[in-house]
Amino acid sequence: MSGRVRILSRLRRSLSEEAGVTDEERREAVAARLRLAGAQTAPVPEIARTEGAAMLERFEAKLRGVDATVTRLGAMADLPGAMVEELRARNLPRAIRMGEEPDFAGLDWAELDATRGVGRLEEPATLSRGLCGVAETGTVALRSGPDNPVTLTFLGETHFMVLKASDVVPGLEEMWARVRRAGPMSRTVNLVTGPSRSADIGQVLQLGAHGPVAVHVFIVED
Amino acid sequence: MTPETQAPETQAAEQARPPKIAFMATCLVDLMRPSVGFAAVKLLEDAGCDVRVPQGQTCCGQPAWNSGDRANAKRLARRTIEAFEDYDAVVLPSGSCAATIIKDYPEMFSAGDRWRARAEKLAAKTFEITAFLADVLPDAKVAAEAPAGVGKVTYHDSCSGLRSLGIKDQPRALLGRVKGVEVSEMVESEVCCGFGGTFCVKYPEISERMVADKARNAEESGAELLLAGDLGCLMNMAGRLTREGRPVKARHVVEVLAGMTDGPAIGEGSK
Amino acid sequence: MTHQPTTPQFKANSRAAIADGGLQEQMTKALGNSMAKRAYASGALPEFDQLRDAARDLKNHTLAHLDLYLEAYESKVQADGGQVHWAETAEDAREIILNICRSVDATSVNKGKSMISEEIGLNDFLEEKGIAPVETDLGEYIIQLRKETPSHIIGPAIHVTVPQVREAFRTHHPHLPIDRDLEGLDKLLLEARAELRAKYFEAEVGITGANMLIAETGQSVIVTNEGNGDLSQSLPKVHIVIASIEKVVPTLEDASTVLRVLGRSATGQEMSVYTTFSAGPRREEDPDGPEEYHVVLLDNGRSAMVGTEFQEMLRCIRCGACMNHCPVYRSVGGHAYGWVYPGPMGAVLTPSLIGLKQGGQLPNASTFCGRCEEVCPMRIPLPKMMRHWREREFERQLTPAGTRRGLRFWASAAARPGVYRAGARLAAWGLRLLSSGGRVKRLPLAGAWTDVRDFPAPEGGTFMDRYRPDADGKRGAKR
Numbered sequence: 001m002s003g004r005v006r007i008l009s010r011l012r013r014s015l016s017e018e019a020g021v022t023d024e025e026r027r028e029a030v031a032a033r034l035r036l037a038g039a040q041t042a043p044v045p046e047i048a049r050t051e052g053a054a055m056l057e058r059f060e061a062k063l064r065g066v067d068a069t070v071t072r073l074g075a076m077a078d079l080p081g082a083m084v085e086e087l088r089a090r091n092l093p094r095a096i097r098m099g100e101e102p103d104f105a106g107l108d109w110a111e112l113d114a115t116r117g118v119g120r121l122e123e124p125a126t127l128s129r130g131l132c133g134v135a136e137t138g139t140v141a142l143r144s145g146p147d148n149p150v151t152l153t154f155l156g157e158t159h160f161m162v163l164k165a166s167d168v169v170p171g172l173e174e175m176w177a178r179v180r181r182a183g184p185m186s187r188t189v190n191l192v193t194g195p196s197r198s199a200d201i202g203q204v205l206q207l208g209a210h211g212p213v214a215v216h217v218f219i220v221e222d
Numbered sequence: 223m224t225p226e227t228q229a230p231e232t233q234a235a236e237q238a239r240p241p242k243i244a245f246m247a248t249c250l251v252d253l254m255r256p257s258v259g260f261a262a263v264k265l266l267e268d269a270g271c272d273v274r275v276p277q278g279q280t281c282c283g284q285p286a287w288n289s290g291d292r293a294n295a296k297r298l299a300r301r302t303i304e305a306f307e308d309y310d311a312v313v314l315p316s317g318s319c320a321a322t323i324i325k326d327y328p329e330m331f332s333a334g335d336r337w338r339a340r341a342e343k344l345a346a347k348t349f350e351i352t353a354f355l356a357d358v359l360p361d362a363k364v365a366a367e368a369p370a371g372v373g374k375v376t377y378h379d380s381c382s383g384l385r386s387l388g389i390k391d392q393p394r395a396l397l398g399r400v401k402g403v404e405v406s407e408m409v410e411s412e413v414c415c416g417f418g419g420t421f422c423v424k425y426p427e428i429s430e431r432m433v434a435d436k437a438r439n440a441e442e443s444g445a446e447l448l449l450a451g452d453l454g455c456l457m458n459m460a461g462r463l464t465r466e467g468r469p470v471k472a473r474h475v476v477e478v479l480a481g482m483t484d485g486p487a488i489g490e491g492s493k
Numbered sequence: 494m495t496h497q498p499t500t501p502q503f504k505a506n507s508r509a510a511i512a513d514g515g516l517q518e519q520m521t522k523a524l525g526n527s528m529a530k531r532a533y534a535s536g537a538l539p540e541f542d543q544l545r546d547a548a549r550d551l552k553n554h555t556l557a558h559l560d561l562y563l564e565a566y567e568s569k570v571q572a573d574g575g576q577v578h579w580a581e582t583a584e585d586a587r588e589i590i591l592n593i594c595r596s597v598d599a600t601s602v603n604k605g606k607s608m609i610s611e612e613i614g615l616n617d618f619l620e621e622k623g624i625a626p627v628e629t630d631l632g633e634y635i636i637q638l639r640k641e642t643p644s645h646i647i648g649p650a651i652h653v654t655v656p657q658v659r660e661a662f663r664t665h666h667p668h669l670p671i672d673r674d675l676e677g678l679d680k681l682l683l684e685a686r687a688e689l690r691a692k693y694f695e696a697e698v699g700i701t702g703a704n705m706l707i708a709e710t711g712q713s714v715i716v717t718n719e720g721n722g723d724l725s726q727s728l729p730k731v732h733i734v735i736a737s738i739e740k741v742v743p744t745l746e747d748a749s750t751v752l753r754v755l756g757r758s759a760t761g762q763e764m765s766v767y768t769t770f771s772a773g774p775r776r777e778e779d780p781d782g783p784e785e786y787h788v789v790l791l792d793n794g795r796s797a798m799v800g801t802e803f804q805e806m807l808r809c810i811r812c813g814a815c816m817n818h819c820p821v822y823r824s825v826g827g828h829a830y831g832w833v834y835p836g837p838m839g840a841v842l843t844p845s846l847i848g849l850k851q852g853g854q855l856p857n858a859s860t861f862c863g864r865c866e867e868v869c870p871m872r873i874p875l876p877k878m879m880r881h882w883r884e885r886e887f888e889r890q891l892t893p894a895g896t897r898r899g900l901r902f903w904a905s906a907a908a909r910p911g912v913y914r915a916g917a918r919l920a921a922w923g924l925r926l927l928s929s930g931g932r933v934k935r936l937p938l939a940g941a942w943t944d945v946r947d948f949p950a951p952e953g954g955t956f957m958d959r960y961r962p963d964a965d966g967k968r969g970a971k972r
Binding site: 002003004006007008010011012013014015018019021026027029030033034036037038039040041042043045046047062066099117118119121136137138139144145146149150151153154155172173176179185187188189190191192193194195196197198199200201202203204206208209210211212 | 519522523526538539540543544547548551554557558559560561562563564565579580581585629630631632635648649650651654655658678679681682685686689690691694708709710712718719720721723724727728738743744745746747749750752753762763764765766767768769770771772773774775776778779780781782790792796797799800
C-alpha cells in the first residue's frame, strides 16, 4: 500500500467513519465549497471596499506606505520619457529590461537601451506590466508569461511596474476576479507589495534583501 | 432551593429579598490571608447581599485539572457544585478559581453526564469579586476614602481573570471610586508574573526571570502599593519584592476597596 | 538540520539561556518590536477579529474534509503538469527529494525558508549525500553559517546579535578582503545579497516550503519579504515544494482571508512583500520558470492528529505570534525547546511529532497565561491543548511519581472538608512557626520557591476558623 493510500485512508477513517458522516455528504460539502470559488464568504474589510477617486488615492498612499514610489502618466506613450527621467534621477544606466508586453511594444524606446527577455544576474532596472493594483494594501498583481517574465520581478535592482488607472481595484476579491477573467491561470501570480526587505540582521528593517531595493509604479490614465 | 424550582409567584414575592450570595474563600485566602475573605464579605454585605460561607467548601480543584489529573479535578468539582449550587450567586476573590468554575467545570463533564448541566448552571452564576461588584451590583459601596498610607497604586492583571473572564476595567473602575487612590499603570501589567500554580516550582529559573521583570516594573511605576485580584500571583510578586528589598508592598485589591488595610501587607511583619 | 531533539533537557537548556545576557537582551528587544507591530496592525483593522473567526472556520471546514481537498488539490497539480509525492514520514520525504535531486544530477540546491525542511532534517541529509544545500533566506543563511537551527519560526536568527553576524561573514566569506568594512548593517546586507545572487543561478534544484496549497487551482503559495523564495523557485531547473498536508485551503478567496490575518499577526504587515501563487512547471510559451514542478506532501504524524483533541493545532499558519507574546519563550529563547518548533505552538505540536516521552517537558513549561491564544489568528486554544498533553502524561503515568502522590493526597483531603480544615490549620500554624518578619526565607522541601523569592507567612488562623460559618453559612459568633 502506498503512502498516499495510507494517509488518505487514515484521514477518511477519522473524518468519516468515526465522525459519523458519510463520504457522500462530505463530497457534496467539498463540491459546494469549491463551487463558491470567486465569491468571498468571509467578511470583506471596509478598507477593501473603496471606490473611485478614494480608491486610487488609497492605492497611492498604501504604495508609499510600503516604501514604493509612484508617478502618474497621462498616456502610455509618455512611459519611455518618464522612464528616462526616473533612471536619471536614480543614477541608473539608461537601460531597461522587459518582456514582450504588447502595451510596451508600440512605444518609442529609442532613448533607452530597451532589451527584451528574462532576468539576468545583473539587472539594474526591469519593467513589468501589472495586471491590477490593489488599493486595500498597495499591492500590484502580476501574471507571469512571455509578456512578463517572472524573473524580472525579482532580479531587477529597481523594479518598475505599469498599471492603468482602470486596473486599480478595491481589494483582494476584485483582484482575483480580474485574475480569473484574464484567461487561464498563468504559471505564477505574483503579488508584490513594495520593495524587498529583511530584518534578519539586528532586527532592523532594511530594504533590498534579495529582490529589488526600490519599486516604482507608473499609473497611466486611461 | 434553587430559584428555578420556585413557583413564579414565590419568585415575585421574593424579588425584594436580598440576594443570597455564597462566598468561596479559595484555599489560598483560607490558609494565607483570611483578611482578604473578610474584606470581600464586607464589600458584599455593604452592597446589600445576604452573604453565606458554605461549610462544605475546600478547593475548586484547579491544581488537579491543570496537572492533567482529570479524575481528582472532577471529584473536587462535584463537591464544589454540591456545596454552592443552591445560592443565587457564587463570588470568589480570585480570577483563576472563578475561571475554573466558570470555564473549566462544564468542560470536565461530557455532554451526556448529568453533572454537566449542574456545572453549567453553577458556572452561569459564579463571579470574580471585582466583576461582581462592578458589573452586577452597580450600587456597590467601596471605601469612600483611601485608607491611611494608601495613595499611588499599580494593578497587575492576573492572567486567568484578564483573559478567561475579561476582567480589566472593573478593578480600576472600583479603585477610581476610592478618593485618594491613584492608579499608576506599570508597563506590561498584562504579562504573567511567573506564578502559574505548580509552574513556579517546576521551572523556578523561568519563573524567577518573569517575576523579576514584574517586580522591577511594579517599582518603576512609582506606586507604593501593588494590587491584584489573585492571591497566588500576589504571593509570588510579594515574595520577590521583599526578597529584592524593593519598597513596593503588595495587597489584594479588595483590602483597599473595603478600606481594610490595617494589617501588614503580604509578606510583611506586623507593625 | 537533523539535530537530535534536546527537548528532554528543556530545564537545563532554559537555565543556560537565562544565564546568557546577550540572548536575553536580544529577545526582549526583538519580541517587544514584534508585539508592538502586531498590536498596531490588528488594531487598525476593525474587522480583524471577524476575520480570525472566518479563518478558523474555513480551516475547520478544510480539516473536516482534508482527504477530499488533498485529492482535489493533487488532481489540479497534475493537470498543470506537476507531480505530487506523498510522504508518510520524514524519511520518506527525504528519499523522495533525494531521488528528484539525483534525477537531474544536482550538486547544489537552493532553499527558501521552510520549517518542514527543518522538521525532516533535510540539510544534513542532503549534505551526507553529497548535495550542497544553500539557505537563501537571510536569517536561515546566517544560522546555516553558524551551524545552528532556527530559534523562531519566522525570524530564524532572532537570537543572533549583529557582531555575531559580522563574525560569521568574516569566517565564511574567506574570498573577500579580510579588512573590508562591515560596520554598517547595510554593508552586511549587501554582502549577503552579493554572495547569494550568484548561487541562485548555479543550483539545479530549488526547494521552497508553502504557506498554503489551493485546492481550487493546484497552486502552492509562498509568503516572503526578501524575494529569496521566488528566486530559489524561478531560476533552477527543478522546483520542489515541501508542504505538510494541513496546508491546503479550498479557494483563492479563502487564501485572501488567511493572508489578511497572517501578515498582521506575524510582522504587523497588512501584506507581506511577496505573495506568490505557483502552478506547475514552465509552460510552452513561458520564457522562465522551472522545467519540473514537484510537491512533496508530508504527513509525519499529522493524519493521526485528525479526529483527536489535537486536531485544532492543524489550523496553525505558522505566523509566530504565539511565541512573540509568550513570556516563557521570551525568557528562554527558541533553542531551549530543543527541536524544530518552539514557543506555545511548539509546546503543542512537538509531542505529536516526536512523542510525549521526548517532548513532554514543553506542555508543562507554561503558566497557562493565555496570551498565545489571545493573539492566535486561527484561535487555536493552545493552553487547553497543553493541558490535554498533561492529561495524557497523567494517564500514561509519565507525570513524576512525587507529583502524582502529592495530587492524590491533597485531593483526598480536599474532598473531606473536616480533614482539609485540620490540614489548613496545621499548615498555617507551621508556616508561621518557620517565618520571621512576615516571611519565610527558606522553606524545607520548597527550595524551588524560596531560592528565588520569600514565602509570605500566613496571617494566622484560617479564614474558615475565624469566620466560623454555621450550617446555613452564616457567620458564627466571635470567639
